[in-house]
Amino acid sequence: MTAQNEYVEVMPADMLEDGEMYPFEIDSEQLMLAVVDGEIHALSGICTHEYAELWEGEIEDDTIWCPLHSSGFNVASGDATNFPAVIPLPVYDVKVEDGKVFVSRQPVKNDPDDR
């Protein structure tokens, strides 16, 4: 059992570029950072429609586009904004401390365990 408020160090913040996505793993879950307008977001990296690695897709404005079937997700809320996906992406909390990005071990929104 891990604590709800536990955070994991992911990568240095100065490595991140706007409009890009960065995959990483926590507890063998595939997550990613997505950077938009200087804001760092952490979300599940796997499309909720069908298995696809979302970081292979692209961000346009505030939408993450799945590379395989063009499902769209809002980068901040995780909401599915374009079919075929209808299930939102789990969203994780992000903290930057001492130039390092930390991500919550558990989703803070759209936790699949709550469905």
Added chain:
Amino acid sequence: MNRNRHLLVLGGGLAGHATAVAARHNGYEGRITILSDEPDRPYDRTPLSKAVLQGKQEAQDLFFQSVEAYREQRIDLWTGVLATGVDLDARVVELNTGESIGYDELMIATGARPRRLPCPGEDLPGVHYLRTIADAKSIMNDLNDAEMVLIAGAGFIGSEVAASARLLGKQVLLADMLSAPMENALGKEISAICAAIHEDHGVELRMRCRVVELHGTERVEEAEFDNGERIRFDAVVAGIGVEPCIELFWDTGIGIDNGILVNEFCETSVPGVYAAGDIANWWHPGVNRRFRVEHFDNAGAQGTAAGKVIAGQRDEPFAPVPYFWSDQYDTNIQYAGYPIAQYEIVLRGDAEERQVTGFYLQEGKIHGAVTVNRPREFRAARRMVAARAEIDPELLTNPDTDLRKLSREYR
């Protein structure tokens, strides 16, 4: 907006679902009813020919949302009910239950149905068409015991069902009158790659060939082709296109031409009546022409657009870049753009490796783009289509060109 209004959605496919949800989401306060002749609430049909047939996905996982979600959105689902008549002046729809139901706004999202094979024997047991969960279940039942399967028609459904049947270990013959699979949608260069992919996987292709009769006593046993050849089959799946379900509207006076005519706000010729999805023949103000699009993405996007208009937000015309995908074996195909007619094609990648990105040019401008197993380039290619970009073909074909960087200015 008035709570006493009633939006009636005819058709429980994606376009109907999207209309209802978007109308509610954008502030429609009245009653919303979805009427569907299928027994189930709205579901995603696209896995039927793929994951469902292959036994990797269950029908119960296809629904767009739960019954509770519809209840929370105050969307009433009337499933298993057929509309048998419509009076657009009185704003009333008659049902096969003998009841009638009035409306203030009507969404026509009755979709399309598979075209039947125009040959004797097309109604024999063992001859299948694919549109619904029930169709998929019946194909799966038949494939269980089948060894030899004929797929008549090599468009989307035919190509995907051929791949699924092959993945299930069946011997598959894929026949079409065109010269290669998906030729209508993708043109001869890309469809040649589609043909090669089927052959890589052991499908026998019979192109430029027509089924003239299906023979059998209790069920289909044999197909006869236009060259006189007769081949034994245990099951047949036909995918030769669809036709819009417009029969309810023939005598209503509403504008019809290859589907229900709508403008860029999904409005028909009758005030308060809208259409979206496979049945809608719509005006695209960006390219100044009409088309009817029989793809999933359009049903969702156009339904959503119509729902906004119905909720009173009539500010943004519906003018998207049409999009479709197809998954066959481990191949992902995506296309963004307008229906292809006359074009020049510029290819990058490696056809031998079955990995290609193609740009369809009209008068030098990028009018469509396809990726075959190159999903990383798809979004960039799509941006170039949206911008109708004019880019030096040498730059497009050069393997050192980073399409994402090249397309950045169109973001």
